[in-house]
Amino acid sequence: MVLAMKFLPALAGVAGMLLLAGCASTAGSPPAESAKMAVVSNVDCKTFGTKAGMMTARGSAAADPLEIANLLGRPEQDAGGDAEAEADPTVTAAPALSHLPLFSTSEGASRLPAGWQPWTVNRNKLPTQYSLTEVDQRLVLHAQADSSASGLYVPLAQRDAGTLRWMWKTRDIIRSADNGMGQREDAPLRIFVAFEGDRSTLPLRDQLMYEMARITTGREMPYATLMYIWGGRRPEGSVVNNPHTDRVRMIVVDSGTRHTNEWRCHERDLRADYRQAFGADPGKVVAVGIMTDTDNTKSRAESWYGDIALD
Known part of the structure; x- marks a missing residue:
């Protein structure tokens, strides 16, 4: 029992990581590498812009700040380590929303977008900094990792597992990273x-x-x-098993510089991507999230996320 209590914080960190993304380094044998390839998905951003306008029109009601504030029961949080630790989803459950709030319909820059909850991979790791900012005449989420x-x-x-649409941009790849x-x-x-x-x-x-x-x-x-990622080494369309658990599969949708x-x-x-990655039909979608991380390679990254919508 004493030994178990000694390692409980470490177990909690591992479990917290696996809870949402399965991205941080943990011990264990990696699953076999997947040789599957998914469909390459990039679409013309001009065409996407028309759809994005429709997304904004449909999403504005779902992203209503009053509705979100009533669900959350607390004011918006500033970006940063303290807010992130307090809102760790491995400790306190956040309310479920019916739609993804759009970054472009948030009120003003510099604060975290309403409805999006901060979460930590591990409390011993530095947090990536996120803030809303205006880029190319649109409000987007700015990510800075060090x-x-x-x-x-x-x-x-x-x-239901429908169609996921988004836009993103990065200043550079992480040249020493390998997602496998x-x-x-x-x-x-x-x-x-x-x-x-099940x-x-x-x-x-x-x-x-x-x-x-569950216990920890x-x-x-x-x-x-x-998980959809911008990779540095593997070709677009690659399906990559997470090196620590086969319950997380990554699809490289952008690669290289x-x-x-x-x-x-x-x-x-x-639905098609889940079948390609896991070889079965998907269940219900229960969460969508984003992450920019450089903890394993001890490097820096700067990226931007545009609106994300699930139809």
Whole structure:
């Protein structure tokens, strides 16, 4: 019992990491590398702009600050480490929303977007700094990482796996990163989608991991997490197993430096991508989040996230 209590903080950190994204370094044997390839998804940003206008029109009601404030029961938080630690979703459950609040409809720059909750990968890691800012005449989310790892997420009332649309931009890739290697698993841009499912069908090893997460954090892990990343080494369309758990699969939707410093627009069929990555039909979507992380490579990254919408 004494030994278990000694390592409880470390277990909590591991479980907290696995709870949403499964990105930080942990011990364990990596799963077999996936040879699957997903459809390359980048779309013309001019065409995307028309759809984005429709997204904004539909999303403005869902992102109503009064509705969100009533659900949250507290004022907006400033970006930074203290707010992030207090709002760690592995400790306190956040209310589920019906839609993703859009960054472009937030009120003013410099503060975290309404409805998006900060979360920490590990309390011993430095947090990535996020703030709303105006770029190219639109309000977007600015991410700055310096040997750091943390993110923002929106817990959702269970949604069908539909179409996910977003736009993003990065100043540069993380040149020493490799998403298939635990000690170098960083990315300048990530969007992750968490799914519900029947945990009783999982192998015993995974069920024990889920139980550890529940005991140490008081929260249930998602059944599976699908993550879209901007990679540096692997080609676009690569499906990469997370090096620590096969309940997280990554799809490289942008890669290399060819399109750095320009907006990239993506439209993904979540059902098709989930089938490609996990070989089964997806359950309900229970959360969507973002993360820019450089903790494993001890490097820096600067990136921007435009609106994200789930149809």
